[in-house]
Amino acid sequence: MSVTVVGSVAFDALETPFGKRDRILGGAATHFSLAASFFTQAHVVGIVGEDFGEDEFSVFSARGINTTDIKRVPGGSSFFWAGRYDEDMSVAQTLDTQLNVFADFDPELSTEARDCSILFLANIQPELQRRVRAQCPDARFVGLDSMNYWIKSARDSLVKAMRSVDAIIFNDVEVRMLTGEPNLSVAAHRIRELGPRVLFVKQGSYGACMYSEVGFFSIPAYPLETVVDPTGAGDSFAGGLCGYLDSLGGGRPTENQLRCAAVYGSVLASFTVEDFGTERLQRLTDQEIADRFQEFKQMTVFEAPQVLATLKR
Amino acid sequence: MSVTVVGSVAFDALETPFGKRDRILGGAATHFSLAASFFTQAHVVGIVGEDFGEDEFSVFSARGINTTDIKRVPGGSSFFWAGRYDEDMSVAQTLDTQLNVFADFDPELSTEARDCSILFLANIQPELQRRVRAQCPDARFVGLDSMNYWIKSARDSLVKAMRSVDAIIFNDVEVRMLTGEPNLSVAAHRIRELGPRVLFVKQGSYGACMYSEVGFFSIPAYPLETVVDPTGAGDSFAGGLCGYLDSLGGGRPTENQLRCAAVYGSVLASFTVEDFGTERLQRLTDQEIADRFQEFKQMTVFEAPQVLATLKR
Numbered sequence: 001m002s003v004t005v006v007g008s009v010a011f012d013a014l015e016t017p018f019g020k021r022d023r024i025l026g027g028a029a030t031h032f033s034l035a036a037s038f039f040t041q042a043h044v045v046g047i048v049g050e051d052f053g054e055d056e057f058s059v060f061s062a063r064g065i066n067t068t069d070i071k072r073v074p075g076g077s078s079f080f081w082a083g084r085y086d087e088d089m090s091v092a093q094t095l096d097t098q099l100n101v102f103a104d105f106d107p108e109l110s111t112e113a114r115d116c117s118i119l120f121l122a123n124i125q126p127e128l129q130r131r132v133r134a135q136c137p138d139a140r141f142v143g144l145d146s147m148n149y150w151i152k153s154a155r156d157s158l159v160k161a162m163r164s165v166d167a168i169i170f171n172d173v174e175v176r177m178l179t180g181e182p183n184l185s186v187a188a189h190r191i192r193e194l195g196p197r198v199l200f201v202k203q204g205s206y207g208a209c210m211y212s213e214v215g216f217f218s219i220p221a222y223p224l225e226t227v228v229d230p231t232g233a234g235d236s237f238a239g240g241l242c243g244y245l246d247s248l249g250g251g252r253p254t255e256n257q258l259r260c261a262a263v264y265g266s267v268l269a270s271f272t273v274e275d276f277g278t279e280r281l282q283r284l285t286d287q288e289i290a291d292r293f294q295e296f297k298q299m300t301v302f303e304a305p306q307v308l309a310t311l312k313r
Numbered sequence: 314m315s316v317t318v319v320g321s322v323a324f325d326a327l328e329t330p331f332g333k334r335d336r337i338l339g340g341a342a343t344h345f346s347l348a349a350s351f352f353t354q355a356h357v358v359g360i361v362g363e364d365f366g367e368d369e370f371s372v373f374s375a376r377g378i379n380t381t382d383i384k385r386v387p388g389g390s391s392f393f394w395a396g397r398y399d400e401d402m403s404v405a406q407t408l409d410t411q412l413n414v415f416a417d418f419d420p421e422l423s424t425e426a427r428d429c430s431i432l433f434l435a436n437i438q439p440e441l442q443r444r445v446r447a448q449c450p451d452a453r454f455v456g457l458d459s460m461n462y463w464i465k466s467a468r469d470s471l472v473k474a475m476r477s478v479d480a481i482i483f484n485d486v487e488v489r490m491l492t493g494e495p496n497l498s499v500a501a502h503r504i505r506e507l508g509p510r511v512l513f514v515k516q517g518s519y520g521a522c523m524y525s526e527v528g529f530f531s532i533p534a535y536p537l538e539t540v541v542d543p544t545g546a547g548d549s550f551a552g553g554l555c556g557y558l559d560s561l562g563g564g565r566p567t568e569n570q571l572r573c574a575a576v577y578g579s580v581l582a583s584f585t586v587e588d589f590g591t592e593r594l595q596r597l598t599d600q601e602i603a604d605r606f607q608e609f610k611q612m613t614v615f616e617a618p619q620v621l622a623t624l625k626r
Contacts, residue, residue, distance in 0.1 A: 087495050182400050184518070185536040205497070206519040209533065216612050218533030220522065223498040259615040293617065299529050300613050302572040304606065 002041040002066075003246045004113045004139075005032045005239070006132045007122025008102060009046035009070055013082035014276060016089065018228045024277040025056050027079065028122035028145070031232035034281040035239025035268040037063040038289055040246040042239075043113050045069040045132070047105045049076035059278060069113045076101040089227050090204045109135045118246045120238055121165065123147045126158040133164050140250060143167040143242055144196075145234070151177050163195040169238045171202040184209075185216070198258060200241065200265070202234050210262050214255040219263050220299060222270035222292065229276045233269040236281065240268030267292045315354040315379075316559045317426045317452075318345045318552070319445045320435025321415060322359035322383055326395035327589060329402065331541045337590040338369050340392065341435035341458070344545035347594040348552025348581040350376040351602055353559040355552075356426050358382040358445070360418045362389035372591060382426045389414040402540045403517045422448045431559045433551055434478065436460045439471040446477050453563060456480040456555055457509075458547070464490050476508040482551045484515040497522075498529070511571060513554065513578070515547050523575050527568040532576055533612060535583035535605065542589045546582040549594065553581030580605045 005028075012026030033042040043066040048056075052072060060067045082096035106128065119139040121129040123146050133142060142165040150158050151174060158178075162168060168191055172184060181187040188199050188211035198212045205227075207220040244264040245253050253261065267289055274280045318341075325339030346355040356379040361369075365385060373380045392415035395408040419441065432452040434442040436459055446455060455478040463471050464487060471491075475481060481504055485497060494500040501512050501524035511525045518540075520533040557577040558566050566574065580602055587593045 089495075182402075183538060183540070185538045189538070203519065206516065207531070209536075216533075216536040217615070218520070218612055219615075220529075220531030223522075223529045225496060225498045225502070227496070256616050260618060263615060297615075297617055299531055300615075302530070302532075302576060302610075303569050304610055305573060 001246055001249065002043050002116050003036045003118045003120065003242050004043040004045060004109070004116035004136065005029045005036070005120040005122055005242075006045040006107060006129075007032065007120075007124055007235075008079050009044065009048050009052070010079035010081055010102070011051070012231060012277060013080070013096070014229055014231060015084040016229050016276075017085070017087055018226065019276065021276045024279075025059055026081065026231065026277055028235040030060075030278060031235035031272065031281075032120060032122060032239035032242075033060065033065045034063055034278055035236040035265075035272070036243030036246070037065050038268070038284070038286060039240070039243030039264070041066065042243065043069060043116060045107050045109055045113055047071045047073065047101050047107070049073055049078040049101045052078045059282060062282070066112065069107070069110050071107075073101045078102075083231065085230060089230050092231070107132060117141070117250070118242050119143070120242050121145070121161070122235060122238070123150070126150055126154050126161040129161040130157070130164065133161065141166050141242070141245055141253065143169050143238060145169050145238060146174060148174060148177055159194060162191070165196055167198045167200060168196045169200045169202065169234075169241070171204070171234060175199070175201055185211075200237075200262060202237055204230075208237065208262055208266055210258060212255060212258060217259050217262065219266050219296065221266065222296070223299075224270060224274065227273045230273050231277060232272050236272040237265035237269040239265075241265035263293060263296050264289070266296060314559055314562065315356050315429050316349045316431040316433065316555050317356040317358060317422070317429035317449065318342045318349070318433045318435055318555075319358040319420060319442075320345065320433075320437055320548075321392050322357065322361050322365070323392035323394060323415070324364070325544060325590060326393070326409070327542055327544060328397040329542050329589075330398070330400055331539065332589065334589045337592075338372055339394065339544065339590050341545075341548040343373075343591060344548035344585065344594075345433060345435060345552035345555075346373065346378045347376055347591055348549040348578075348585070349556030349559070350378050351581070351597070351599060352553070352556030352577070354379065355556065356382060356429060358420045358422055358426055360384045360386065360414050360420070362386055362391040362414045365391045372595060375595070379425065382420070382423050384420075386414045391415075396544065398543060402543050405544070420445060430454070430563065431555050432456070433555050434458065434474070435548065435551070436463070439463055439467050439474040442474040443470070443477065446474065454479050454555070454558055454566065456482055456551060458482050458551060459487060461487060461490055472507060475504070478509055480511045480513060481509045482513045482515065482547075482554070484517070484547060488512070488514055498524075513550075513575060515550055517543075517546075521550065521575055521579055523571060525568060525571060530572050530575065532579050532609065534579065535609070536612075537583065537587065540586045543586050544590060545585050549585040550578035550582040552578075554578035576606060576609050577602070579609060
């Protein structure tokens, strides 16, 4: 039982109204695997440069994450992203992107990485997502993320990749962009018609929702008074979600398991944004996760009145 | 036991991607009272012109709404608003506003209207809201709405009005504008510090949330595939909310009652936007309301796993 994630492992430079970091550990696969590691064995497939050293690898090993499929290129530099968030923390402004070794990423998964029960294809070139998908034919649940860049530049390839997975985990802008449909419910319907049985939609400070065979499920974001750095929230959401599903063992997830997975995803995302990069997840405890899950329950529960109010008239 | 609402009763001209209406019944107090009428006796305080006739009054009387406090000005014209919604149905573009008789609105409530158990001060000049509030000292629950115009032009008067009520029902833009605070949780805290024990925040297609002594509660919007006309959604939300609270009888509403009220508000709002103006609420049934309330329950429920997933490691 393990989750394999394929995606970026990187250095980030970040500026938010709450501070600044010049060069910290980042990348989709990093955030994903840290979040998943609270629930199951996580396995990262990625590529880094010689600048990626013991300090960085130790963040993974401290959480028992398998990094044998992180290829380290001698003389190379790791993927680097610099971004800034202004007062409206919902949109990042990209200041710099250096693909470096990531430009030549074309992973051949180890037997161990292929032997996962759950596979997550983080935001990378759709052609690569498809090649990785083909390497893991036995995964019982496969999730996929993407971004506006691929939706615009490689739509056909992305749609093919989407057809081969169980779950799409997009933000609402991506859902609308891919389908050209402003109404989220209609757009969700279109995406599920492509093949994936479930669509999770990340909605930033509004939370997340899920469209499945059963219908619609929604979970708010945790009402934080301070969001220090939103970077990695979406990948932590996916990591908590997939990690939790993996911890349940074999079989097709039930509707309630998918819903709880979305809640665990929201729990992990809510912690990630409390500090820069991976800093909060590095010091997160199982008990904090369990407590916040209960808080999510409290934030959404209501007991229907026994006598329906409308019978009154 | 009755709900009194003070606000606009008007004619609207509307254009949306789904059609057009040249002159239909509208106004905040109209939408509010129709929604509330499914739960309790509603009483409208407003002003109209001679152009407001039997056709319009019959919409209220068909739902048992008391209109004796709607003042009809001989020779005058009713408040008129023309608006358009483009593909993004979340924002209305105002094409025309004619205040007409509404410019001289300064209501003296009848004994019957004053004798309400719940009072709702819809979006009117804050000075008027305060005068009406003073006329209903015995109301056990008072709600208040406003708009960007008053927040900018009459902030001090509005804050005074807010201090005299139990509940604020704003949209998220208004909450941020009034407080100058981009973080909704911080902004909510500031608003509750002014006096109101509860803040309901309308978030359009994202739903609504509530901040109370107990904490945070969130309810999604009903996932409609077609929103025909969003006009009146916010006022129907407030009407369903206040109407339901009134139907519960005396006493201070409990946390669960406030939550169910927010859900009933969301139910009524979701029906309102299914057709133009008041058209959907005019043909709405008690059973449809009861069924959709249950659907909201289904859209938000999840059963926490018995063994916490995080205990696994």
